[in-house]
Amino acid sequence: xxxxxxxxxxxxxxxxxxxxxxxxxxxxxxxxxxxxxxxxxxxxxxxxxxxxxxxxxxxxxxxxxxxxxxxxxxxxxxxxxxxxxxxxxxxxxxxxxxxxxxxxxxxxxxxxxxxxxxxxxxxxxxxxxxxxxxxxxxxxxxxx
Amino acid sequence: xxxxxxxxxxxxxxxxxxxxxxxxxxxxxxxxxxxxxxxxxxxxxxxxxxxxxxxxxxxxxxxxxxxxxxxxxxxxxxxxxxxxxxxxxxxxxxxxxxxxxxxxxxxxxxxxxxxxxxxxxxxxxxxxxxxxxxxxxxxxxxxx
DNA sequence: TGCTAAGTTGATATCGATTCTCATGTTCAC
DNA sequence: GTGAACATGAGAATCGATATCAACTTAGCA
Ligand SMILES: [Zn+2]
Ligand SMILES: [Zn+2]
Ligand SMILES: [Zn+2]
Ligand SMILES: [Zn+2]
Numbered sequence: 001x002x003x004x005x006x007x008x009x010x011x012x013x014x015x016x017x018x019x020x021x022x023x024x025x026x027x028x029x030x031x032x033x034x035x036x037x038x039x040x041x042x043x044x045x046x047x048x049x050x051x052x053x054x055x056x057x058x059x060x061x062x063x064x065x066x067x068x069x070x071x072x073x074x075x076x077x078x079x080x081x082x083x084x085x086x087x088x089x090x091x092x093x094x095x096x097x098x099x100x101x102x103x104x105x106x107x108x109x110x111x112x113x114x115x116x117x118x119x120x121x122x123x124x125x126x127x128x129x130x131x132x133x134x135x136x137x138x139x140x141x142x143x144x
Numbered sequence: 145x146x147x148x149x150x151x152x153x154x155x156x157x158x159x160x161x162x163x164x165x166x167x168x169x170x171x172x173x174x175x176x177x178x179x180x181x182x183x184x185x186x187x188x189x190x191x192x193x194x195x196x197x198x199x200x201x202x203x204x205x206x207x208x209x210x211x212x213x214x215x216x217x218x219x220x221x222x223x224x225x226x227x228x229x230x231x232x233x234x235x236x237x238x239x240x241x242x243x244x245x246x247x248x249x250x251x252x253x254x255x256x257x258x259x260x261x262x263x264x265x266x267x268x269x270x271x272x273x274x275x276x277x278x279x280x281x282x283x284x285x286x287x288x
Numbered sequence: 289t290g291c292t293a294a295g296t297t298g299a300t301a302t303c304g305a306t307t308c309t310c311a312t313g314t315t316c317a318c
Numbered sequence: 319g320t321g322a323a324c325a326t327g328a329g330a331a332t333c334g335a336t337a338t339c340a341a342c343t344t345a346g347c348a
Contacts, residue, residue: 020315022325041305051327056306058325074216076305093271104265113257118280121248126285127237135277136262141270164295164344185334195298200335202296221334290348297342308331315324 006033006086010067017065024050025058029067029082038071038079038092038101075099084131091133095140106134150177150230154211161209168194169202173211173226182215182223182236182245219243228275235277239284250278 010029011021031044044055059080062068067086071079073094079101084090089111093102106114118129154173155165175188188199203224206212211230215223217238223245228234233255237246250258262273 018324020324022314024326053307053327053329054325057308057327060307061325070218072216072218074214078305093265093269093273095271096274102269102271104269104271107261107264110257110261113254114278117251117254120251121237121280125237125246125248127239127246127248127280127282129237129280129282130240131281133277133279133281134258136265136271136273137275137277138271138273162295166296166343168297197298197300197336198296201298201337204336292347293345295342295344297340299340300338302337303333303335305334306332309329311327313324313326315322317322318320 003030003033006082009086010062010065013065013067014061017061019061019065022058024054025062028055028058028062032068032080032082035081037103038081040075040077040079042077044080071101073099073101092135093140094135094137095143096137097139097143100140102140104136147174147177150226153230154206154209157209157211158205161205163205163209166202168198169206172199172202172206176212176224176226179225181247182225184219184221184223186221188224215245217243217245236279237284238279238281239287240281241283241287244284246284248280 007021007026007029014021014025027048027050028044031048032039035043041052041055041059044050044059045052059068059070063070063080067083068080069083071081071092073079076099081087088105090103090105093104095101114132114134118132121127122129151165151170151173158165158169171192171194172188175192176183179187185196185199185203188194188203189196203212203214207214207224211227212224213227215225215236217223220243225231232249234247234249237248239245258276258278262276265271266273
């Protein structure tokens with residue numbers, strides 16, 4: 001997905017939610033796009049003149065519109081990334097020491113196995129799964 | 145795992161952390177054992193005379209001692225369950241509507257596939273995984 | 289059984305990430 | 319251009335969770 005295309009999709013999704021794609025929102029989306037990993041609010045604000053309250057509000061709006069996904073861990077701050085259908089399906093490596101979150105892509109065989117299991121669980125429990133979430137919790141490279 | 149055995153293990157773990165297995169802590173462990181699904185603090189307090197501050201403190205102590213596991217979702221309250229090695233390895237069905245969390249056990253083939261993938265990811269990224277976490281997010285049976 | 293150190297309790301105060309408020313600024317539609 | 323609707327940003331408010339601290343229990347020893 002190239003940048004221009006991304007912004008068009010975000011525009012469409014915001015419109016559908018009765019909202020506008022303002023420069024502040026675009027700045028947030030671009031920062032998330034450039035980061036390549038989920039960012040906290042302080043990360044998003046760093047070196048920017050964006051007010052904190054606007055960052056919180058706009059990330060919430062973008063999440064409601066389906067353009068951004070919020071990741072909550074046991075760390076102090078939540079993290080945000082572009083919605084999966086704007087990037088690609090992936091999972092997370094969560095460092096229990098420093099709190100950083102990295103992306104990783106699971107082997108196709110595992111994804112197939114997952115989809116099959118999701119189906120089985122739906123059948124047997126009556127739970128309607130919207131998506132699966134797989135995290136590996138441990139220690140990241142830079143925390144040794 | 146039968147109750148008596150469980151309490152012995154909890155006692156041991158608390159001792160190792162320099163703490164005691166008091167009646168209040170035991171009451172919490174028994175409630176978690178009886179529930180069979182992760183409970184919020186209000187759930188734990190319901191119909192009990194346990195003060196809120198003690199519940200928070202003791203659940204934190206039990207978590208540090210490795211007897212209890214804390215689950216954080218996007219719902220208002222965190223949830224607590226007995227540590228996996230006191231029950232059995234399992235995963236969670238998270239209702240995005242009402243916030244409840246149910247346990248489910250993944251098919252052995254999936255767990256094998258997972259372990260293999262975890263190993264591969266560790267090799268390729270340098271991340272040291274302590275455990276994996278698989279959640280299905282969707283709508284529970286009672287939320288239709 | 290007393291004694292003391294260490295741990296625990298519970299009411300309350302405090303914290304801090306996030307959300308809410310509202311007056312002002314901006315944008316879109318007609 | 320005008321008005322309605324939406325967005326902004328500074329600050330206040332919210333609220334789950336944590337810290338505080340004096341009073342209470344317990345464990346271990348003499
Ligand atoms: Zn780390
Ligand atoms: Zn997947
Ligand atoms: Zn539900
Ligand atoms: Zn598993």
